[in-house]
Amino acid sequence: MSIEFQISKPVLTWIADIQAKDVHTLAQEFVSDEKKIENFLNGLVTKTQALKLAKLAKIPFGFLFLDKPPVITRPTLPDFRNTLVAEPLSNDFYEVLEDINNKIDWYKNFLKEEDILDKLDFVGRFNYKKSTAEYVAKDIAASIGYNIHTGLSKINHKNTYFSELVSKFENIGILIFSE
Structure with missing residues (x-):
């Protein structure tokens, strides 16, 4: 039975x-x-x-x-898609978003525990209204210790380039999400 x-x-x-x-x-x-x-x-x-x-x-x-379905609240996100009839964001999207937010919270706590969080001098360094993209890009390259002119000539594959950049960013305290 x-x-x-x-x-x-x-x-x-x-x-x-x-x-x-x-x-x-x-x-x-x-x-x-x-x-x-x-x-x-x-x-x-x-x-x-x-x-x-x-x-x-x-x-x-x-x-x-339950007598009625539970109310599951989703974060409100601005929708910048350029279509008149956009499909609603999927459950998979919200699962990935929640996973990323959990990882970001974990990483913030990790940086606090290691007393690194307040030492990331590049955070908030630029005024987005006054700084040009070229100036910011040059500063980012300098912050990670990368010379775009000599660095690119040494790379033979896009995955190698990506891995090298990820490593350099993580070395200065930036968490990279990739698939």
Whole structure:
């Protein structure tokens, strides 16, 4: 005998919406028997299905048993995309953003613990209204100890160039995110 759980229809619909699917399509991914699909559509799911739903929605298991879907707040971000009908930012985007923000917080704490944070003299050095891009770029190159004229001639591959720059930036206390 398997254990069954009752999930509210609004929560089930919310999970389907997160996946950009209708509830019936979601049900078909979880069960193949038409009678069991009807049970699923009414919110009656097995333990395994409930666990998969929670994982799919990336929510704690207990959220499945709420009467209404949880309100998940997302940071408000300015949208600078140049299109009239921009797709909403995806859950994947917000996961990556949260991961980066966590890493930035960790790095700030690390710099504080190492008593380095206040010693990064390049932070806030320029007035963006008065400094030219060329002047700032030259200062950045000097800060990391890189001569663009001689450095570029030594590079034989873009990955080598990128790795060298990342290393130089990290040596002065800048955290680089790359894929």
